[in-house]
Amino acid sequence: MIAAVIADIVGSRGLADRGAAQRSIRAAIERAEADVPLAVSPLAPVVGDELQGEYPTIAAAAASLLLVRLNLPDGVDCRFGVGFGDVQPVDLGDRTIPEGPAWWAARSAIERVEALQQRAAPLARTWFGTVEDADPSVRQIVALANAYALSRDQLVSSMSERTRRLTYGRCVGRSQRELAIDEGITQSAVSQALASAGSAVVVEGFLALSARETS
Template sequence: MFRAALIGDLVGSRDAADRQALHTRLSRALAAVQQQLPSLDPPVIQAGDEVQCSYATVGEALHAGFLLRILLAPEADIRFGVGWGRVEVLDAQRRTQDGPAWWQARAAIDTVEARAQHPGTRYARFCYRSAPDGSGPTEAAVEAALLCRDHLMGSLDTRSMRILGGLVAGRSKTEIGRAEKISTSAVSQRTQRDGLDVIVAASAMLREVR
C-alpha cells in the first residue's frame, strides 16, 4: 500500500529543563491533531521525542505536521520529514512498519535538519521526498512551498504565532484580539505585516496535495 509517512522530531528536546513536561505537551498536542485529522495508524512517540504516523495523502501528512507545530509553539519547536511510497506492516500488534515511505521520510528529516544549520535556511522545518521511483506529488513544487512557508513562520514572534494559531482554528480577528487584549485593528495589522493570511492560504493548498 502507498502512504505518506510522517516523522516529527522535537528541536532541542535534549536540552529541555523539564523533559517530562515537554513530553506531556507533545502527547496532548498529538491527541488534539488526531481529533482534527486522524492518521491511518495511531501516532507513536519513540525514544528521543520522535513522532511517527502515516496518512493517506502527502497533503494530510503536511497539514498534520503544520497543526502540531502551531499547537506546540512557542514552548517547543519541531521538524518534520514526509515520505511517499509503499509501506509494509511487519507486526500489526506492535505497529511495526517498514518500507520506502519510511526510508524517504527519514531522508527528508535528515535533510531538513541539515538545512537548519545554514543561515539562509535556518528556519527550515519541513521536507518532503517522493517515492524512490519518483511517483507521488512533484517533489520540487512541494519543497518550494514548504521552504517559503517555513521562512515566514520562522520570522514570527510569539504573539504572531498565537494569532496564526487562532486564524487556523477559524477564530475571528475580533475573538483573537480579545484573547490577546489588543484591538481587532492591531490583529489585522500583524496579519498583513507578517503574512499570516498567506501562511493560512498556502497551508490550505498544501493540504490538498495528492
C-alpha cells in the first residue's frame, strides 16, 4: 500500500508566467524534501501543469504536502489528490509508468477537491481517497484525513506569504528568534503573526504527522 499523489496548479490558465509558477513549485518541493525527506518518489512534473509523486503513508503525504503549500509564493497554489492503495507499475521496456488502485483513487480525489472548491469549500486544496473495497479501518483513516485536511487548508489558504514562511520555519524546528532575524522583524511580531493566523495548530498537526519535535 502506498499514498499516490496527483497535483495540479490552481488557476494555471490565468497565470501571467506559467514557467515562473512551475519553477516556484519545484523549488518548494525540493526545499520540503531537503528539510524533511518523506517521499518515496517526490512530486515531479509529468505533463502540462500536473505533478505526480508517491509517499509511504497517508501521514507522510499529508505532512509533506503541507510543507510544499507553505513554501509557495502568493499567486501560486496547488491542489492535491491523494490515493491510498496498491501500485502496479506498467513496464514499457525503456521505462515504467505509474498505475494501479492508488493512482485511480488519487485521480478521483483531485477531481473531488476541485469540485469542492466550486461549492462548499473554496479554500480546499487536498483530498484523500482509497478504493471502494478498502478495509473499513482504511476508509476510516481516509475520512479522518479529509476532515483534518479541510480545516488545515482553510487556515493555510488564509495566511499571508510571510506567515506561511514563518509557519514553515516552525514546522521544521526553527525558533521564533531565528525567524525574526531572517524576516528583519521583532520576535514579538513573529509571535503575533503566528498567533493571529492559527499557525500553532498547523505546526502541531505537522509534528503529529511526521513524528517530529521542535522547541
